[in-house]
Amino acid sequence: AQSVAQPEDQVNVAEGNPLTVKCTYSVSGNPYLFWYVQYPNRGLQFLLKYITGDNLVKGSYGFEAEFNKSQTSFHLKKPSALVSDSALYFCAVRVPGAAGNKLTFGGGTRVLVKP
Amino acid sequence: DAMVIQNPRYQVTQFGKPVTLSCSQTLNHNVMYWYQQKSSQAPKLLFHYYDKDFNNEADTPDNFQSRRPNTSFCFLDIRSPGLGDAAMYLCATNTGKSYEQYFGPGTRLTVT
Numbered sequence: 557a558q559s560v561a562q563p564e565d566q567v568n569v570a571e572g573n574p575l576t577v578k579c580t581y582s583v584s585g586n587p588y589l590f591w592y593v594q595y596p597n598r599g600l601q602f603l604l605k606y607i608t609g610d611n612l613v614k615g616s617y618g619f620e621a622e623f624n625k626s627q628t629s630f631h632l633k634k635p636s637a638l639v640s641d642s643a644l645y646f647c648a649v650r651v652p653g654a655a656g657n658k659l660t661f662g663g664g665t666r667v668l669v670k671p
Numbered sequence: 672d673a674m675v676i677q678n679p680r681y682q683v684t685q686f687g688k689p690v691t692l693s694c695s696q697t698l699n700h701n702v703m704y705w706y707q708q709k710s711s712q713a714p715k716l717l718f719h720y721y722d723k724d725f726n727n728e729a730d731t732p733d734n735f736q737s738r739r740p741n742t743s744f745c746f747l748d749i750r751s752p753g754l755g756d757a758a759m760y761l762c763a764t765n766t767g768k769s770y771e772q773y774f775g776p777g778t779r780l781t782v783t
């Protein structure tokens with residue numbers, strides 16, 4: 557069965573510093589990986605995905621993620637964090653072979669960017 | 672510009688009183704999902720529709736039902752809400768061909 561782990565419940569970073577949110581996965585076959593962000597009392601917003609191709613994926617709001625097959629990781633990064641990036645971040649993997657493109661989500665990482 | 676719309680955004684219901692949450696989409700996507708999310712935890716998939724085909728997750732309680740009368744609309748019915756059903760309920764859509772899901776803003780359900 558597929559699974560996603562986000563080892564950090566919370567990440568604190570100063571505004572302007574680099575931000576990294578970690579994600580590791582376990583899935584049979586080729587992984588389809590996603591990052592979503594959730595602001596308080598809102599739904600999830602899609603940031604970026606890795607399906608195939610270049611290991612470095614660029615997404616919305618200046619975020620990028622690096623797919624590392626040997627380490628089974630898909631860490632989310634932003635070179636210079638903003639206070640407005642403070643939110644809950646979820647990594648997800650598509651369930652292989654399931655109809656309807658179902659996703660399995662990690663437990664989430666809360667990011668707090670301090671001014 | 673709203674693409675996935677959920678109504679109402681906040682819903683209060685009484686213990687045991689049936690409640691219906693609504694989701695509509697302007698994306699014409701084939702797939703619609705309902706998730707339950709508690710206390711900033713990971714969203715938990717309850718069921719999804721691929722066109723008219725209903726797919727229930729194995730651990731979704733019978734208390735939860737869904738209807739999809741047409742492509743645009745999908746409803747979540749909770750027949751007898753318990754205190755443990757208080758949560759954020761998220762609707763999402765997918766084209767069936769690409770892989771990312773598009774989420775609505777959610778409905779926060781309170782059970783008194």
